[in-house]
Amino acid sequence: NAGVMQNPRHLVRRRGQEARLRCSPMKGHSHVYWYRQLPEEGLKFMVYLQKENIIDESGMPKERFSAEFPKEGPSILRIQQVVRGDSAAYFCASSPPLLADTQYFGPGTRLTVL
Amino acid sequence: AQRVTQPEKLLSVFKGAPVELKCNYSYSGSPELFWYVQYSRQRLQLLLRHISRESIKGFTADLNKGETSFHLKKPFAQEEDSAMYYCALNPTGGYNKLIFGAGTRLAVHP
Numbered sequence: 206n207a208g209v210m211q212n213p214r215h216l217v218r219r220r221g222q223e224a225r226l227r228c229s230p231m232k233g234h235s236h237v238y239w240y241r242q243l244p245e246e247g248l249k250f251m252v253y254l255q256k257e258n259i260i261d262e263s264g265m266p267k268e269r270f271s272a273e274f275p276k277e278g279p280s281i282l283r284i285q286q287v288v289r290g291d292s293a294a295y296f297c298a299s300s301p302p303l304l305a306d307t308q309y310f311g312p313g314t315r316l317t318v319l
Numbered sequence: 320a321q322r323v324t325q326p327e328k329l330l331s332v333f334k335g336a337p338v339e340l341k342c343n344y345s346y347s348g349s350p351e352l353f354w355y356v357q358y359s360r361q362r363l364q365l366l367l368r369h370i371s372r373e374s375i376k377g378f379t380a381d382l383n384k385g386e387t388s389f390h391l392k393k394p395f396a397q398e399e400d401s402a403m404y405y406c407a408l409n410p411t412g413g414y415n416k417l418i419f420g421a422g423t424r425l426a427v428h429p
Contacts, residue, residue, distance in 0.1 A: 208362070209362075210410065225407060238415070238417075240417075241417075245328075245421065246421055247323070247325075247407075247418075247419030247421045247422055248363075248405070248417070248419040249419070250416050250417060250418065253416060258412050263416075264416075291359060296363065298415075305410075307365070307415075308365070308415050308417070309364075310355075310362050310363040310364065310369060312362045313362070
């Protein structure tokens with residue numbers, strides 16, 4: 206099992222562009238979580254998804270951010286019209302359906318907005 | 320408000336010395352608490368959780384509800400313990416909507 210995969214590992218965007226971050230959960234995992242880490246801070250919960258459903262998006266900014274976890278393919282965190290304040294490390298974690306309290310983290314995507 | 324506080328950004332000790340990484344939380348219910356560790360160039364991984372009351376790599380952590388603390392301890396630090404340590408709180412039960420502290424970097428010197 207390759208573990209949680211995230212790509213790209215580094216992403217550079219100019220202000221106003223779109224950023225798409227991908228997360229492939231571990232095999233057999235149907236729960237995905239996204240976290241954001243700003244410099245000198247801890248990880249902040251953004252959204253929790255199960256296949257084709259958003260369960261909890263209480264940590265997502267109201268505008269420009271969206272997430273999906275389709276039936277087939279990776280989970281996508283999408284940031285439209287990026288601003289400098291979006292520069293951060295974005296981590297994805299997954300958990301199996303019967304052990305929702307155990308999360309396995311990906312290596313993260315570092316987004317830099319110029 | 321639900322919050323996790325790790326007051327030390329950096330903890331520097333010599334090999335063989337005792338280690339205590341502090342974690343305090345703010346939560347009105349019954350908390351689920353975790354310690355995660357991130358070694359250099361590796362991904363974040365679970366070290367231990369208070370429910371299981373286990374010892375991993377010589378580390379232990381006791382939940383003190385009176386002091387709202389979950390400090391991580393090890394009697395004799397090793398150089399390979401050098402890493403970033405995050406304390407985390409799950410306020411929801413069930414699925415893990417984790418609230419993380421800012422982390423403490425542990426540096427163990429030879």
